[in-house]
Amino acid sequence: MKKIFKALNFTVVILFLLVSFIACDKDFSTVESDVLGEDNMNFSTAKVNLPIIAYNKKLDSLQINNLSSNLLGVFNDPDYGQTTASIITQVSPSGFNPNFGDNTVLDSVVLNIPYFSRAITDSTYTISDSLYGNAPIHLSVFKNNYFLRDFNPNSQTNERQNYFSKANGSINDTDNFAITENTTINFDTNKGELLFEDPNFIPSNETIYLTPADSTAPKTKLAPALRVKLDSLYWVNSIIEKEGQPELSNENNFKNYFRGLYIKAQAISEEGSLVFLNLASTSSNITIYYSKDNPAATGERTQDTYILNIAGNRLNTFINNYTLPLANGNKTLGDEKLYLKGAEGSMAVVDLFGGMVDCDGDGTLDISALDCFKETYRVPDGNGGYKKDNFGNYILKQLINEARLIIYEDEGMAADYHKYDRIYAYDVKNNLPTIDYLFDPTTNNSIPLSSKIISLGQRDPDQLKYKIRLTEHLNSILIRDSTNTKIGLVLSSNVNADYNAGTLFFNKSKILNSNADVKGVPATSIITPRGTILHGTNANVPENKRMKLEIFFTKPK
Structure with missing residues (x-):
């Protein structure tokens, strides 16, 4: 964690917007420096992985009335x-x-x-x-x-x-x-x-x-x-x-x-x-x-x-x-496996800035991950705070071009059974879709599997991997000081079902008497009968399979 945050310490001011493109395989990519020629550029791009904590949240007593559609019958999930x-x-x-x-x-x-x-x-x-x-x-x-x-x-x-x-x-x-x-x-x-x-x-x-x-x-x-x-x-x-x-x-x-x-x-x-x-x-x-x-x-x-x-x-x-015991996970150390299951099952919570970190490289964990994140990307005002523009937004010294969660599926499951899985990421604090979801123009009402492929990605069948875009979500935290620092992950059979852009309506199901961070879930997760198992962020997970938050950013030379 120390080495990760040392890589984030830069001190030069820049306000430059680098446009991201989506490759043919629906992967996220950034414009490389050779577009303009290395010698002609006054900025460069880099990538870091931010430490995150992902843990299980057992779902009990979910709202089950007036759902968008209804399930009838018996389903045997091979894992659950x-x-x-x-x-x-x-x-x-x-x-x-x-x-x-x-x-x-x-x-x-x-x-x-x-x-x-x-x-x-x-x-x-x-x-x-x-x-x-x-x-x-x-x-x-x-x-x-x-x-x-x-x-x-x-x-x-x-x-x-x-x-x-x-x-x-x-x-x-x-x-x-x-x-x-x-x-x-x-x-x-x-x-x-x-x-x-x-x-x-x-x-x-x-x-x-x-x-x-x-x-x-x-x-x-x-x-x-x-x-x-x-x-x-x-x-x-x-x-x-x-x-x-x-x-x-x-x-x-x-x-x-x-x-x-x-x-x-x-x-x-x-x-x-x-x-x-x-x-x-x-x-x-x-x-x-x-x-x-x-x-x-x-x-x-x-x-x-x-x-x-x-x-x-x-x-x-x-x-x-x-057949699987579902329980609340470890919010401090994270869990090795994450269980996503509909019909009153389980979800995962990703704390993007959990715990204390060594931000200045002195060997002491003395600042919260969120404060270190702000210190790394915002322009200081010299008085212990950060500079704002005329609109009240914080000025950034490093620009996030792309941010994404990289999530790996547990290899022990039947691959063909999960080929249509979609992971729905949402803002836990406000119980709403992420800003990236709302900005995503790739809505496909007739084929939900191919809808919202920029923000929610699609399952990579070769690498058993998912990519969830959080670029605007993190920029909102940096620029507007929003406090939605936790992301909920659920499985969804239709990522279109819960949000109507015309009415700004988000169909969510409440959790009865919830005293936790999670107050509700997207209603579509309740009527998704399948389940999946993902690798988490616990230190026991192999590094190449551990969930991570990748950030591509622009910095001046």
């Missing part, structure tokens, strides 16, 4: 073990005070929730991008009898009620739980009537064709979906026969009367299948098909529908049976 994901959701009628007509006969009731699919041709689709595994699971759909309230009664500011995970099996490993600030909810003890059951369910990529009542009309084509027929008799008693009653008169009455669905997945073997469901789609609903007398033509019948939309609160519950 099995996760089972189920869904509880409210529904809302498309209209109130319905008139079902005379001599009503219910024909069928269909639950439809689309998968996230991609069209191959006009009539074929794939769901491979959002499906993990291909083994059957036991799928059940129950009426949910637990009322999911909208607002937190303990809040002084009328905040929304959040629900948090309890996935560690501390009570049992068969029921699905959620918790609030003062309540533990067991959805299995609050389940109502069984509405559907399939003991050998596998998600299908088949196109769905609907046959119209008029046999001469063309069939309607639907993209792949969880589409099942529910028990008809239940809906006659609970909906059709409630015509004119208060239960169907407004939304509050209805949601208190019919409290939603509990869609439960259960493992029938060690393997299984887990799929993303698009509950936010306008096609997610329960459709009640019925016939009635035609008031305009005596003796004739007419077809009609009553639709209950998937709307309101929805929760993704998890049951985790992990």
